[in-house]
Amino acid sequence: MTATNAMISDPTWIFFLVLVIILLAPMLLRRLRIPPIIGLMLAGVLIGPYGLHVIERDRSFEIFGQVGIYYIMFLAALELDMGSVSHYGRRGLQFGLLTFVIPFVLGYLAVAHLLNFGTETSLLLACIFSSHTLVAYPIVSRYGIGRHRSVVISVVATAIATFLALLMVAVTVGRLQDDADWHFWLSFAIKCVLYGAFVVAVFPRLGRWFLRRYDDSVMQYIFILGLVFLSASLAKLVGLDGLLGAFLAGLVVNRLIPRTSPLMSRIEFVGNALFIPYFLIGVGMIIDIQILFKDVRTMEIVAIMVLTATLTKWLAAVVMTLTSRGDRDSCMLMFGLTNAHAAGALAIVMIGTDPAVRLMDSSVLNGTVMLILFSCIISSLATNHGARHLVLKDTQFEDNQGSYHGRCLVTYSQEATVDFTTQLAMLIRNPYIPESLIGLTVSFDDEVGKKHQQQARRMLQKAQEIATAADVQMVTMSRVSTNIASGILHTMVENDCGEVIVNLTDRSTDLPKATLGTIIDNILEGSHREVMVLRSIVPPGTLRRVIVCVPQKAEYEVGFYKWLEHVSRIGEQLDCHLDFHAHPDTLPYIQAYMRQKHGNLRCEFNEMMRWKQIESLSSLSNEDNMFIFVTARPGSISYQHHFSNLPLVVHRYFTQTSVMLLYPDQWGEPSDTHSIFQPNGQAVTRQTNWFQRIFNKK
Numbered sequence: 001m002t003a004t005n006a007m008i009s010d011p012t013w014i015f016f017l018v019l020v021i022i023l024l025a026p027m028l029l030r031r032l033r034i035p036p037i038i039g040l041m042l043a044g045v046l047i048g049p050y051g052l053h054v055i056e057r058d059r060s061f062e063i064f065g066q067v068g069i070y071y072i073m074f075l076a077a078l079e080l081d082m083g084s085v086s087h088y089g090r091r092g093l094q095f096g097l098l099t100f101v102i103p104f105v106l107g108y109l110a111v112a113h114l115l116n117f118g119t120e121t122s123l124l125l126a127c128i129f130s131s132h133t134l135v136a137y138p139i140v141s142r143y144g145i146g147r148h149r150s151v152v153i154s155v156v157a158t159a160i161a162t163f164l165a166l167l168m169v170a171v172t173v174g175r176l177q178d179d180a181d182w183h184f185w186l187s188f189a190i191k192c193v194l195y196g197a198f199v200v201a202v203f204p205r206l207g208r209w210f211l212r213r214y215d216d217s218v219m220q221y222i223f224i225l226g227l228v229f230l231s232a233s234l235a236k237l238v239g240l241d242g243l244l245g246a247f248l249a250g251l252v253v254n255r256l257i258p259r260t261s262p263l264m265s266r267i268e269f270v271g272n273a274l275f276i277p278y279f280l281i282g283v284g285m286i287i288d289i290q291i292l293f294k295d296v297r298t299m300e301i302v303a304i305m306v307l308t309a310t311l312t313k314w315l316a317a318v319v320m321t322l323t324s325r326g327d328r329d330s331c332m333l334m335f336g337l338t339n340a341h342a343a344g345a346l347a348i349v350m351i352g353t354d355p356a357v358r359l360m361d362s363s364v365l366n367g368t369v370m371l372i373l374f375s376c377i378i379s380s381l382a383t384n385h386g387a388r389h390l391v392l393k394d395t396q397f398e399d400n401q402g403s404y405h406g407r408c409l410v411t412y413s414q415e416a417t418v419d420f421t422t423q424l425a426m427l428i429r430n431p432y433i434p435e436s437l438i439g440l441t442v443s444f445d446d447e448v449g450k451k452h453q454q455q456a457r458r459m460l461q462k463a464q465e466i467a468t469a470a471d472v473q474m475v476t477m478s479r480v481s482t483n484i485a486s487g488i489l490h491t492m493v494e495n496d497c498g499e500v501i502v503n504l505t506d507r508s509t510d511l512p513k514a515t516l517g518t519i520i521d522n523i524l525e526g527s528h529r530e531v532m533v534l535r536s537i538v539p540p541g542t543l544r545r546v547i548v549c550v551p552q553k554a555e556y557e558v559g560f561y562k563w564l565e566h567v568s569r570i571g572e573q574l575d576c577h578l579d580f581h582a583h584p585d586t587l588p589y590i591q592a593y594m595r596q597k598h599g600n601l602r603c604e605f606n607e608m609m610r611w612k613q614i615e616s617l618s619s620l621s622n623e624d625n626m627f628i629f630v631t632a633r634p635g636s637i638s639y640q641h642h643f644s645n646l647p648l649v650v651h652r653y654f655t656q657t658s659v660m661l662l663y664p665d666q667w668g669e670p671s672d673t674h675s676i677f678q679p680n681g682q683a684v685t686r687q688t689n690w691f692q693r694i695f696n697k698k
């Protein structure tokens with residue numbers, strides 16, 4: 001850095017300037033079709049010590065920058081679909097080895113022969129080439145393709161390549177130490193295993209316990225952030241890099257934070273609004289453009305480092321694309337995500353220039369800084385190009401409309417159930433329909449109802465706050481009626497609602513014949529739309545398994561694939577197991593649909609010959625599981641007389657678990673049809689009108 005003082009030293013003005021840059025840089029460069037990431041880095045170059053020297057790169061940029069890079073790794077792991085990870089894990093491992101081995105080997109040969117560096121220095125530079133940072137991941141997140149096959153493979157490959165690179169750094173530096181014998185490496189391996197086992201075993205249980213008992217949004221956010229930095233600190237304590245710790249923390253709490261939850265929205269908002277931009281601006285502030293024109297030797301080092309790092313990463317992406325039969329856009333996206341060198345490169349070069357090691361001089365440090373600049377620019381452009389083309393190519397009109405039309409109506413009757421009911425509704429709703437959620441309270445048109453209207457306003461306000469925190473638009477309505485069920489039914493018709501969620505209370509099981517209560521019974525009788533009767537014990541995000549019990553002949557109902565799609569959305573958003581129990585004749589249709597539409601979900605399929613067998617599943621009744629009993633209205637083709645006792649069975653055998661009684665769409669319009677997926681994958685159109693099916697049989 002130069003010896004002159006910065007123009008601005010007051011912390012208030014420094015923070016204001018940073019906020020102005022975060023606000024204006026993306027706006028100005030968007031017109032030029034330049035990714036915002038590049039704009040933030042170039043702004044850091046401009047205002048930094050090597051530019052106009054408006055501000056100094058003080059400790060605040062180091063701290064916020066460290067938080068920012070941890071945030072990037074944490075978000076990358078948090079947005080992964082764990083079902084996709086298990087599905088593409090082998091491909092991710094393959095790409096991780098390719099994107100490590102090819103840059104490492106070719107990079108070592110390049111610097112050793114072209115720059116004439118020593119063995120240890122060449123090994124450290126090869127580690128810089130083989131490691132990378134997910135600097136361009138916010139671009140992927142903005143396009144909404146965080147669960148795309150190429151993205152999942154690249155993120156898994158990042159963890160593997162970074163781990164191997166840092167391990168090689170430890171081996172290279174360890175060779176220079178006198179005490180680096182087999183005892184040292186055995187101790188290092190044991191500490192790594194103990195650290196990983198501790199995080200994997202303790203963090204999910206601790207997170208599930210905390211999120212179930214505390215629903216305060218600030219407390220939940222601070223708790224999750226604390227887990228991230230605890231994992232990063234422990235990783236550094238055992239000799240690994242904090243990046244790996246943040247990534248591992250994201251993996252283990254992934255299933256506790258649904259993608260559409262308010263907590264996820266808060267995590268993404270704070271990171272993208274403050275910490276990640278701070279990191280990018282801080283990276284730009286360490287870049288000195290004048291290095292390029294300093295001397296011939298420096299220019300040679302910069303050119304060889306940039307070309308070697310870029311070409312080897314490109315070669316790894318090409319080889320992976322050819323072996324996995326991918327397309328050009330996938331190749332561009334994988335190259336873009338794995339080409340940026342930032343945090344890992346800085347960590348390695350700082351180790352190499354440490355006085356105790358002395359394997360790198362200032363020219364290598366300057367070359368690494370310029371590598372960061374060029375690789376981040378190339379990475380951002382490539383990622384933006386690949387992501388944009390994949391979105392345009394993979395998105396079809398039918399996909400954007402979702403499987404079924406109609407809004408989701410959520411009814412509220414108790415303040416204690418507002419949080420859980422709203423979160424589950426956000427999982428089920430069709431995200432492609434504007435104003436897809438409607439919150440409703442219905443009060444009696446009498447003196448008692450007027451007293452309850454204030455409570456109704458509180459419930460609707462709380463529900464809307466929960467939806468807004470998750471960036472979901474919810475319309476709220478409060479009706480006054482002489483009949484609660486009639487008010488709900490009229491709202492469904494007036495607003496074209498495709499499904500309704502109502503709350504189940506244990507008080508309804510004390511009624512004669514174990515009915516669901518007058519209100520729910522009237523809703524079922526007065527509408528042919530899907531009705532979900534819900535009793536929540538714990539927040540949806542803490543569920544580990546959803547057990548779905550399906551009756552015989554359920555595939556003949558008009559709403560078969562509608563409720564199956566809703567269950568699939570729950571499984572996707574919560575990233576939990578879906579355990580189907582169905583008759584052998586029905587099970588193949590479920591398997592075929594899940595295989596074709598949701599192949600990445602973790603599903604189990606079990607035969608259930610008789611509906612009475614659901615009582616034997618009570619051994620699985622606990623807080624970690626949720627039961628969905630797919631039932632039917634009387635008179636429908638899949639209806640069984642056992643369904644009349646279902647509320648009593650739930651009250652008697654499933655008191656300690658979350659339960660949903662699901663009544664599918666039935667008695668559709670005579671002109672409606674739906675397709676049945678045969679086990680061989682072919683679709684056969686069946687008539688949805690029950691009387692017409694009987695007539696055709698005759």
